[in-house]
Structure formats: C-alpha cells, structure tokens
Amino acid sequence: MQILELLELTFWIDRNIKSPAITQKYQQLQAVIQQNVNARNNQAKQPFEVQKNAVIDEIIDISTSSLTNEQERMLSSFGILDHLGQTGVDKLEGILFKNSLDIATAAVKVNEIVQKFNIAIQRSDQIQTNLKPLIPDYESQEEPENNENVVMRVHFQNEVSLENISDFKKLGNTWWEIGRGIAMAHDHSPEDIKVIGAQKGSIIIELAVIAAIATTTSTIILSALKVADRVLTIRKKAEEIKALKLSNQKLENDLEKEAEKEKKEGLENITKEISINLNINQNGDGEKVKVLEKSIRNLIDFVEKGGEVDFFTPDQDEESEEIEKLRVNFSEIKKLEKRVLSLEDKNS
Template sequence: MEIAEVFDLARWYQDQGPKTGRLYQELQTVLQHNASQNQKQPVREPLEKLISALKALPMAELSFQQVAHLDDMGVACFLGVRGAEFVERVVTQSSYDPATSASEIKTATDTVNATVGTFQNLANTLKAAAFKTDNEAEKLDSDTAMARIQFRQDASIRNIAEMKKWSGDWNDIARGIGHLVGETPHDMKVVGASKGSIIVCVTGSMMLISAFAFMSKKVSGIVLDVLRVQNAIEDLRHKRLWNDTIEKSMKDDLKKREGALVDEIIAGLKERAGDGFVQEHDAHLTTAVKKYVDFSKKGGEVDYLQPPEPEFEEDQAMGDHEESQSLLVTELRDLISEIRSIKSESLLLEDMSGEVGDDPQ
C-alpha cells in the first residue's frame, strides 16, 4: 500500500475499531458471566447489537489491499459480514458451550481492541518520520479515475515472458473497452506499480474506468458463484449427501452460467455505450471481455479507488457537463461499493470453506 493508504486505513480503524471493540466487550462480559455463574444473563441483546453493528461496518470504503492488510494483522475475520458470521457461529452453534464461546469472543475482543493501539502508534510514528498523510501523485482531476490491476495466483508475473503475455492481453482489453468511450490504450496511463504480487496502478477517464468497473462487477459475481458451488459440494460431502450425479448437475449449471457470462457482459457494455459504440469494433470488444474473464478466473483482480463526490455550490445550477460528471461519479462509486461487497462475501465463503472441508467427527 501507499503511505497515504496506510494513514487512511489507520483513520478508518480508529473511527470504527473502538465502538466495535466495546460491543465485543459487552458480549464477552455476558458470556464470561454465564460461563462461571449459575444465574445466567440474557445473551440476545448484546449478541444482536454486535451482529447488526458488524454487518453495518462500511467495509466497502476499504480497498482490496487494505482489507488484505487487516487479514494479515488477524483482525479482518472479526469485522464486517465475516465478523458477524464468526460471532453468530461461536455463540449460537448447536453445541452451545458458554466457556468456549466466552474464550473465542475474548480472543476477538482483544484483537479488535489491540489493533486500535497498533494503528494509533503506527500513524504517530509515520508522522514523526515526516511521512505525509496525502499522496500528491494520486490526486486526480474531476474527469479521471484510478484502478489497480493485481497480477496474482495463476495471473501472476514471475518472468519477462509472462510480463509480455499479460501486457499484450491488457493492451487488447484496454483497446476493446476503450472503443466503448472513444479512447485507446494510450489514454489509460500507468501511474505506479508495486512489487510482490504485482499491482499496476492506472488512470483513465471516468467513463473508461466506469466501463471497467461494470465489467469487474459482472465477473466478480461469477467468481462468487463458483465459490458458492464449491462450498455447496463440500457441504454435501461433509453431510454425506453427495454423489457424482449431484456434483455433475451443479457443475453443469455453473458452466452454463459461465458460458453466458461473456455475451452478458458484452451486451451490457454495448447498452451502456449506446450510440457511442461502432459495430466494426465488435471483435475487439469480444476479445477484451474474454481476456478479462480469463485474467479473473486465473486469480487476477482489479480494484478501484473511490472518486470523491463532486463539489458544487448549493446555489449554483449545474451545467450539462457538471450534471453528466456527477452522474458518472455516482455510478462509479456505486459500482465500487458493489464490487467490494461481493469481495467481502467471497472472503466469507473462503473462510467457511476451511470449516466445511474439515472431516466430520
């Protein structure tokens, strides 16, 4: 992550972490009491308050990298929908054991609360070392947006040959999608890159990045469907209800959905472009969508930076350009929120897949 993103994550957590920690603590106190005392206290109210608050956490404000960093710190699994599922499972599981529940919730409480101090100390240290809270390089004009292409898993770049291959594919993707808005790969600027699981930061017009985000949302949905089917199959195996016929039927249904995905995305992109799309570019668009789907199926991801909401004077009427720009920004922000919500659900399913895959006792 960029330093500015570290500051943003620290600010986000210092705002959300303390109140989340307090609700965890309220539940943990009740569970601890019930584990050690004969006279039990009601669990429902603190449980429902915590679950509702966890589900309401604005996780969509965080980038994929920021969420991944919270995962590395061991706290992401206690936040958002993943945290709500964890709490509900621990407290309401059929073999309810107050002592075990209290212990697990205490671990979560301690982790959530300790992370508040970790981020506070980190932010103070970075400021003392003269790091700036804002990244000047990422300040974009109102007509521009930013995306981050992450080459990971089977879509990673480990050598020059793979770099050449993926560069060619992304040139084709940018060309095909660019035709929708009258732009070329030259208009999509590379403004940064990170090592490790290589992340390339690119900028483009609001219209171009919005078209990419629309495509990302569609592809994220099918990735989520794959995880759902995999988990369902594992769940059936776990319950000893699985057989070859059921698995084949489920996988065949998924293949039909995947097979229709490219056509669905192309139709949606053309509808968005309206009269702006020229039919002679149909082959380029098809190639772009197919290569983007292949990139995603191999584990590659594209995340998007939330553009700031447009600022207009309250007493000033918006012109056609300002009104159009405002609609584009609103659409892009909504698309990014949907993509990140799908990502959160995917992470939850990945969390659950390990549990489902355990051997039954």
C-alpha cells in the same frame, strides 16, 4: 497500497469501529462472562444476553464492501476482519455456544477479540497520526484536472501470474489490448492509462485511469460474474441430480448444454450492452466494436483464470456520478466473487 488509501482506511476504522465503541461492548460482554468464571459454586451465574446482543447489534451491519481488496487485507492483518458483519456474529455465537459448558474458555476467547480490536485501533491511530501531516490538505483536495482520479490495481496471480519475462510480455500485451479497447470506447488512447506503481508478492501493477474507463472495466467484470453465477447455478442443479442418483442422463446433459449456452450468450451480450451504454454504433464504429470485443474477451479470461482487478478512488470524489457507479459496481463484484467461489467449491 496508496498512502491516501491507507489513510482513508483509518478514517473508516474511526467511523465503524471506534465511534460505535465496539471494543467497549466486547469488554462489557467479557466482564460478565469473567464474573461467572470467578463466581463461587453457591453464587448465581449472571446472564449476558444483553451484552451479547449489544455486540451483535453493532457488528452485524458493518460492511466492508466499500473497501478495496488491499484495505480488507489490511483489516485482516490487524486481526479484526473476521469479527465484523455476519462473519463476526457467527464467530461470537460459535464461541459462546461451543463453550457454553466451559465459560472460562469463552472468557479467554472473547478477551482475545478485545485485544485484537485494541491493537488494531492503536495501529490505525498511529498510521493516521503519521500520515495526516503528509497530506495536510486532504479534506480540501480538488479533483485533478485530467480526471485520473481512480487507481486500478491489477493482480497477476493464480493462472495469470508472472513467472518470467515471457509471461510479462504475453500478459503485458493482453493488458495493452484490454486498455486499448476500453480506452477507445471512451475516445481515449492506451497512453491515457498510466502505470503509476507496482508491488511485490503476487505482482500488482497500479494504473491511473479516468473514472469512465474504470467504471466500464468494473461493469464488464460484474457482468461476467453474473454470467458465471448463472452458469454455476445450472451446473449445481446438475450435480444435485447426480447426487440423488436419479439416473437421468438426458436431464444432466440438457442442463450442461444449458450452462454452456448461458455462458456463450451471456458473454456475447456483454459487448452489446457496453456498446449500447457508450453509444457505440455497431455499424458505423466497426473498429471500436472489434477492439472492444477483444478487450472484453481478454479481461474476462484474465478474471476467470484467477487474476484480480481492484479499484481505489479518494473519498473526496463521492459526489461524482461516475465514481458512485464504480463504487456500487465494485461492491457488487466483491459479493458475487464470494458467491461464485462458494458455488465453484460446491461443484468441484
């Protein structure tokens, strides 16, 4: 994770966790539940609907869609990611509902959440205190003149993991073709995409790219996910017909053909759409189109096989129209990835 990326996560925690006093609201809920635990048999139990709703009202609208995958993983390591947004609401209601007759357990579990938020905030504050001096002019930083203001993080994992030097050569060439095609579409060369870092675990290569290249990359991935979503939805209908045991083989076959047609046409249209968006003439820029088409095919194949592409850009760039589009794309990508994974699970 980039230092600036980590620092900005701490600011996000300040805005979304500390300022709304989420920890305190959980504490207030826990206090009422604990009071009921300590109450004697002849004492009336105190309702905690108000405190519960106060927590829910704060956490339900917290979205992590603006965060990078690495930032989300950091929140997960802090232990609080699952207690934000609708997931957090579901968890809290599950605790209170499942333990409605065992309020002592509910009190313990809510207190555990309080402790997780306390520890997360402490760690975030420590990180912010340590990192701020390293970037003293953070708030006044200007956009670099060469516009290399986006980090594109490529995760080699699942079916596209790097196990040996042969994989490295093959996937390195794949990403050269991906970078070349998209760079040429923007009148740049592959050399304009800089390797600036690498991480262990699943192998992660960090690339510095101009915003336009990152935005086009995100647009391709988003378009491919939309195609996958439509294809899987069609296949889900076919599975539902099988489950109903309607013995309509023709309808099942027709739906499968429709799914294959949707995938083929959808992926073909991505190249056309990108070419139109970038004003690439299908006839006059034949070489560009050919290279772009191969780039798109390789990128889609990489993502379909479990590879991941993540984007990070400093908050200072939010005035840029290109950066704003990238952020919107990435937010949509994350939502669609979850939906596609859900559909894949149901179809498997």
